[in-house]
Amino acid sequence: MRVDMESETEVPPLVSERLLMENLEDVRGQAALVISTGRAQLAGQLAQRGQFPSVQAWYYDLYPAMLANDALDDAVEVLCGADLPEARYDLVAMGLLRRSESELTRELIQQAYLRLVEGGMLAVSVDNPRDTWLHDLMRKLFPKVTCLRLPEGSVYLGRKRGELKKEKDYSCEYAFRDDAGRLLKVLSRPGVFSHRRLDGGARQLMLSVEIGPEDRVLDMGCGAGALTAACAVQTSGLVFGVDSNARAIECLKATAKLNQLENIRAVWNADGQLDLPCEIDVAVANPPYFGDTAIAQHFIDTCFENLRVGGALLVVTKQPNWVGAYMNHLMEDLAVFEASKYWVVCGRKPAV
Numbered sequence: 001m002r003v004d005m006e007s008e009t010e011v012p013p014l015v016s017e018r019l020l021m022e023n024l025e026d027v028r029g030q031a032a033l034v035i036s037t038g039r040a041q042l043a044g045q046l047a048q049r050g051q052f053p054s055v056q057a058w059y060y061d062l063y064p065a066m067l068a069n070d071a072l073d074d075a076v077e078v079l080c081g082a083d084l085p086e087a088r089y090d091l092v093a094m095g096l097l098r099r100s101e102s103e104l105t106r107e108l109i110q111q112a113y114l115r116l117v118e119g120g121m122l123a124v125s126v127d128n129p130r131d132t133w134l135h136d137l138m139r140k141l142f143p144k145v146t147c148l149r150l151p152e153g154s155v156y157l158g159r160k161r162g163e164l165k166k167e168k169d170y171s172c173e174y175a176f177r178d179d180a181g182r183l184l185k186v187l188s189r190p191g192v193f194s195h196r197r198l199d200g201g202a203r204q205l206m207l208s209v210e211i212g213p214e215d216r217v218l219d220m221g222c223g224a225g226a227l228t229a230a231c232a233v234q235t236s237g238l239v240f241g242v243d244s245n246a247r248a249i250e251c252l253k254a255t256a257k258l259n260q261l262e263n264i265r266a267v268w269n270a271d272g273q274l275d276l277p278c279e280i281d282v283a284v285a286n287p288p289y290f291g292d293t294a295i296a297q298h299f300i301d302t303c304f305e306n307l308r309v310g311g312a313l314l315v316v317t318k319q320p321n322w323v324g325a326y327m328n329h330l331m332e333d334l335a336v337f338e339a340s341k342y343w344v345v346c347g348r349k350p351a352v
Contacts, residue, residue: 011071014038015127015152016095021045023148023155024123029090033058033115035108037097040068040076047075052091058084060191062244062270082189082250084111090120098128104190106137107170113141114167116160127153172196173258178230179207186226187254191247193223201286201316202227204339208346209314211235215281218306220299223248225255225264227284232261238278239263242302244270272302279308289318296323304330307349314346 013021014037021042032052034043040057047055056077059065065080072078079085084092092112096105112122122142126134131154138145142158171189176198178184188195194202205227211217211234219228222241225248232239241252241264249268256264267274283303287296296317303313313331317323320343324336331347 011039013041014095014097016097016125017042019125019127019148019150019153019155020093020095020123024051024091024093025049027051027091027121027123029120030054031087031089032056032091032093033084033087033089033112035084035092035094035112036064036068037095037100039064039071040078042093042095043076044072046091047073056085056087060246062246062268066270080246082246084108084115087115088117088120089115090117091123092116092120093123094125096124096126096134098126098131100126101190102133103170103195105134106168107190109137109141110164110168113160113164118160118162120160121157122160123155123157125153125155129153174198176226178233182233184226184229184233185255185258186224186229187251187258188224189247189251192245192251193221193248194226195224198226199223199286200340201289201342202230204342204344205284205286205314205316206230208316208337208339208344209282209284210312211282216240216278218242218276218280218283218303220283220285220303221287222252222266223286225252227286228252228264229255229259229261231282231284232256232264233259236263237281238265240265240267240274240276240280242267242269242274244268272298272305274302274306276306279311280306281308281311283307283311283313285313285315287315287317293319293322293326297326300327300330304349309349309351311349312346313349314344316342316344318342320345 031054034057043057059080069078138156146157148155215235216237217231217239219241222228228241252266285299287299323345332350334347
């Protein structure tokens with residue numbers, strides 16, 4: 001989840017997507033779906049060359065979908081949702097990174113196969129010329145797989161012959177107890193942060209946060225909603241779970257239903273303009289621990305904007321120096337303390 005929209009018109013395609021662009025020039029049909037980890041330049045090429053009258057690009061996260069929508073022309077329909085569209089395609093193409101989440105890849109390839117018309121083509125690529133895992137996965141689905149070994153990666157092509165005998169459910173329901181001993185249930189899916197388990201950082205926020213009986217709470221980057229639920233059981237006030245991931249929002253709603261928590265509100269958002277109906281008393285955030293600090297900054301800024309004066313913000317991190325320094329410019333009564341293998345940085349919003 002990030003706030004600043006970038007100009008992406010000159011961004012080159014990722015290696016895996018470029019390999020598909022170079023090897024699908026002769027494929028034609030009525031409808032194509034591109035599953036992209038980049039800017040879906042393949043979708044633009046398929047539409048511009050007239051290979052398919054209908055071309056769609058799909059994402060499960062709102063932020064890259066917004067960037068792709070800005071970069072592509074109107075000939076490509078950019079979609080964002082928890083699952084692939086319920087439509088039929090002559091071509092489904094997906095460029096993967098070698099670091100892509102394996103369980104998410106399995107689920108998306110299964111969904112892609114189900115969306116193909118009989119004889120339709122699934123084209124997948126990965127930026128790994130020595131790949132065997134993806135090749136094996138394709139061979140389990142297709143009687144014949146064309147394998148292209150290229151210097152920068154691998155491309156696999158298969159045509160659908162018959163329906164799947166069994167469709168696997170990759171979702172997971174797990175349970176945990178909060179520090180008061182209450183048993184809470186969570187529904188998670190591949191592609192959602194901390195799938196199948198409670199994240200250690202979320203646990204430390206649960207142990208650190210103090211929520212009043214009527215407090216209004218914001219959980220920024222809520223994922224499947226474990227922390228959101230742990231906050232919601234402590235207050236009669238509204239608890240807002242915010243995420244740009246459509247799968248996370250779907251899971252949050254399911255988690256709220258599993259625990260009969262009617263005070264949870266799911267907010268699907270990527271730009272930080274939340275338009276909440278009330279100011280927030282307590283905000284919690286569990287941004288990525290390493291790499292680019294832009295996401296952590298976006299989380300903190302969005303929480304700060306929605307807090308009431310005197311409201312508390314708690315951020316769990318493994319970069320306490322950066323988070324502490326950034327929050328020190330915004331908050332008062334700042335405190336930084338170690339929590340197991342993590343650090344929690346907290347402060348209050350000052351009066352103007």
